[in-house]
Each structure stands twice: as C-alpha cells, then as structure tokens.
Amino acid sequence: MHDNSLDARQILRDLGVPAPVSVARVTGGRDTAVFRVNLGDGDRALRVYGAGQMDGLWREVEVMEAARQAGLPVPRVHAVGIDDERPALLMEWCRGRPVTHELKARPWSARHQGVLFGRTHAAIHGVRAPAVLHELGRSWIAWARDDELGARLSERTHREDALLHLDYHPLNVMTDGGAITGVLDWTNARAGDPRADYARTLSILRLDAEVEGRLAPIARVVIRRFELGWRQGYHEAAGEPSDLAPYLAWAGTVMQHDRAPRPGVPGGLTPERLNHIRTWTAEWKRRAGW
Ligand SMILES: Nc1ncnc2c1ncn2[C@@H]1O[C@H](COP(=O)(O)OP(=O)(O)O)[C@@H](O)[C@H]1O
Ligand SMILES: [Mg+2]
Structure with a gap:
C-alpha cells in the first residue's frame, strides 16, 4: 500500500x-x-x-x-x-527480524534457519483449521481461479481440515536467530491439504525469489540451502509429502494471478517472468499426468 x-x-x-x-x-x-x-x-x-x-x-x-x-x-x-x-x-510486536534479514546478515546459518522454518511450517499443518475458514467460496482449490485445474484436482482425494497459511515465506516469519518468534500475515489462510501450502512455499522460494526481487538481495545459493533446511525440518516433523505434482501445478497457477500486474501497483510480474512461471506450471501438470 x-x-x-x-x-x-x-x-x-x-x-x-x-x-x-x-x-x-x-x-x-x-x-x-x-x-x-x-x-x-x-x-x-x-x-x-x-x-x-x-x-x-x-x-x-x-x-x-x-x-x-x-x-x-x-x-x-x-x-x-x-x-x-x-x-x-x-x-x-515480535522480537527479532524477518528470516529474510537474518539470511542476509548471517548467510552461513541458512540451513539451520531453514530447519526451524520447516518445523514451524509442519506445526501449522498440525492445527485444525478454525470454522471461519470453512466458509463457502474459500476452498483452497478455488483460489487458483482455473476451472479446468479445479475439476482435475477435485477428482483426487485431499485433506480439507488442516490450517494452511498460504503465504509462508521468509518475509512473513520472524526469528531471533535461535527460534521462530512470530508467523505474520495470515491474510491468505485457508483450510485444506498441507501439500498445497508446502507447494505454495516451494513455488515462492523457487519462482518468487527471482521474480519479484523480494528475496533477490539474497544469493540463490543461500535460498537453496535455506530450502534444503526447510524441507529437512518439515519432513522430520511431519513426514515427506507424497504426490506433490498436482499441488505444484496448483501453486504455479495461483502465482500467475497472485503476482499479476495490477494498475497503479508496483511489483507485478513482467511478461518474461510470467512466461517462466507458465512453463514451470505446465511441467508440473505434465508430471501430474494432466
Ligand atoms: N507483529 C509484528 N512484529 C514485528 N514486525 C512485524 C509485525 N507485523 C509486521 N511486521 C513487519 O512488517 C513486515 C510486513 O508485515 P506483513 O504483515 O507481512 O505485511 P505485508 O506483507 O502486507 O507488507 C514484516 O516483514 C515485518 O518486518
Ligand atoms: Mg507479508
């Protein structure tokens, strides 16, 4: 704003x-x-x-x-x-600083920061979504605003009861270096399958970091180590999610409109970046067998 x-x-x-x-x-x-x-x-x-x-x-x-x-x-x-x-x-006010800032200041701790970030992500998915998230029109599938994708996803079995943050990335999580001190920005939260939230975070780390420049000051290699830590921490706490391709296709589709250019608002995707996300999404659809 x-x-x-x-x-x-x-x-x-x-x-x-x-x-x-x-x-x-x-x-x-x-x-x-x-x-x-x-x-x-x-x-x-x-x-x-x-x-x-x-x-x-x-x-x-x-x-x-x-x-x-x-x-x-x-x-x-x-x-x-x-x-x-x-x-x-x-x-x-949450103590510490956003994980992004921690990664910039102490890049050598990226793996460890990732593990902490992953454990907290798994803890979120261990919570049942409150009733307010089961309101009509708030299904996680519908968020992709793509009827064909929605129909394909609806043919599969998903969990619908877990709390999903859906914007879980290093600017929305605060750390004091040794522990996560706050998870912020619950605007996108929905009820659904934890794999959707896992895929959303992966899409942000893989695509948004390049795309929007929000993580751009942090070297790719640091983000990559952070991602490895996040997955390790998550898997240790909640098990490794299976059959992710459909969820990654969904997350790529979400990002296409979530980061789409809006009149008068800086920070939207350029056509080249949008194309890159489209290609990424198409690849996950192919791997999902669609
Ligand atoms: N409760 C809080 N405690 C400490 N810092 C906060 C808090 N809420 C927001 N911030 C700071 O503001 C930034 C943006 O907050 P956020 O709620 O994610 O809003 P938005 O993403 O809409 O800008 C965070 O990255 C953090 O630096
Ligand atoms: Mg935010």
Missing part, C-alpha cells in the same frame, strides 16, 4: 490507544502498511489495510487467535479498527 497520507496516530486514536511515544513506518506492502508503535510499555505493530478489506480482516484475526491458542508463535491481537475505509490491526 503506497498511501503516504496514512495518519497512523489518528488510526491509533480511533482504536482508543493512548498517545504513542513514537510511530515509525516499517513497510508498505502491496496491500497493507505496517508501523512500529512504541506505547511506552513496549512495542506494537499496527497493520493498516485498504478500504473494503474489513471482512478479510475479521477472518484473519479469528485465524490468528486460533493459531495462537493452538500454541503456534503468532502475535497476540490487541485491537481491531473497524472503520471500513481503513481497517487496522494492532498486535504484539
């Missing part, structure tokens, strides 16, 4: 939060802006959404609470701003 006129202090007043000591903008993602707020008795994160995202925010808060109560490292929600023009979420 690139609206610089956002007045975080006003939003905090609307949330009933006493005057903060300091407010600093952390990031502006494509859909939200995040501020670090010092309240005197500790820090909070304020995440501000675009107009009309209130329904999504309600769902996200319910998912975060369910995940936290299940024992996952997820920031506690302190307040939710219900102004539909500018929905906002005030939550606990």
Whole structure:
C-alpha cells in the first residue's frame, strides 16, 4: 500500500490507544502498511489495510487467535479498527527480524534457519483449521481461479481440515536467530491439504525469489540451502509429502494471478517472468499426468 497520507496516530486514536511515544513506518506492502508503535510499555505493530478489506480482516484475526491458542508463535491481537475505509490491526510486536534479514546478515546459518522454518511450517499443518475458514467460496482449490485445474484436482482425494497459511515465506516469519518468534500475515489462510501450502512455499522460494526481487538481495545459493533446511525440518516433523505434482501445478497457477500486474501497483510480474512461471506450471501438470 503506497498511501503516504496514512495518519497512523489518528488510526491509533480511533482504536482508543493512548498517545504513542513514537510511530515509525516499517513497510508498505502491496496491500497493507505496517508501523512500529512504541506505547511506552513496549512495542506494537499496527497493520493498516485498504478500504473494503474489513471482512478479510475479521477472518484473519479469528485465524490468528486460533493459531495462537493452538500454541503456534503468532502475535497476540490487541485491537481491531473497524472503520471500513481503513481497517487496522494492532498486535504484539515480535522480537527479532524477518528470516529474510537474518539470511542476509548471517548467510552461513541458512540451513539451520531453514530447519526451524520447516518445523514451524509442519506445526501449522498440525492445527485444525478454525470454522471461519470453512466458509463457502474459500476452498483452497478455488483460489487458483482455473476451472479446468479445479475439476482435475477435485477428482483426487485431499485433506480439507488442516490450517494452511498460504503465504509462508521468509518475509512473513520472524526469528531471533535461535527460534521462530512470530508467523505474520495470515491474510491468505485457508483450510485444506498441507501439500498445497508446502507447494505454495516451494513455488515462492523457487519462482518468487527471482521474480519479484523480494528475496533477490539474497544469493540463490543461500535460498537453496535455506530450502534444503526447510524441507529437512518439515519432513522430520511431519513426514515427506507424497504426490506433490498436482499441488505444484496448483501453486504455479495461483502465482500467475497472485503476482499479476495490477494498475497503479508496483511489483507485478513482467511478461518474461510470467512466461517462466507458465512453463514451470505446465511441467508440473505434465508430471501430474494432466
Ligand atoms: N507483529 C509484528 N512484529 C514485528 N514486525 C512485524 C509485525 N507485523 C509486521 N511486521 C513487519 O512488517 C513486515 C510486513 O508485515 P506483513 O504483515 O507481512 O505485511 P505485508 O506483507 O502486507 O507488507 C514484516 O516483514 C515485518 O518486518
Ligand atoms: Mg507479508
């Protein structure tokens, strides 16, 4: 979100939060802006959404609470701003830094960071999705917005009950170097088969790193070691997922629209990158026998 006129202090007043000591903008993602707020008795994160995202925010808060109560490292929600023009979420500030930053600062620890990241991913999949994720129209299959692919996937048997994050990547996970301190950004969460979430993360590490430049400052070789660690940590905790090709075809299809260019929003895919993802997706469809 690139609206610089956002007045975080006003939003905090609307949330009933006493005057903060300091407010600093952390990031502006494509859909939200995040501020670090010092309240005197500790820090909070304020995440501000675009107009009309209130329904999504309600769902996200319910998912975060369910995940936290299940024992996952997820920031506690302190307040939710219900102004539909500018929905906002005030939550606990997680210690440490995003895994991406850790990888940049300490590239030699990539494998170990990956293992921790993989264990937490497996722990997410050990949690049953809360009821709010079983709402009509929120099926993980439908997220690919491809009827033919959806029909093919529907012929197979999947789990529908696991909690899936669906944006589990190194910018959305916080670490203090020795442990994961927070899993952020539950906007995409759905109920479904853990293999879909596993495939989604693999697609991000393999494609998005090159594509969007979000991980680009980190050398491919570091991301590759991180990926090996993630798989090791995940497999040790949850077993190695079988029959991944259909899920990778799904994840490639998701990425084609998730990262598609949007008018006025920087960071969309170039035609060459889109082609690369299409080729990747086609290869997994072939391996799925489609
Ligand atoms: N609760 C939090 N504690 C610490 N840092 C946070 C917190 N929430 C967000 N951040 C910081 O803001 C960045 C973006 O947050 P995120 O919720 O993923 O929003 P988006 O992806 O929409 O920009 C994270 O990578 C992290 O650096
Ligand atoms: Mg994010």
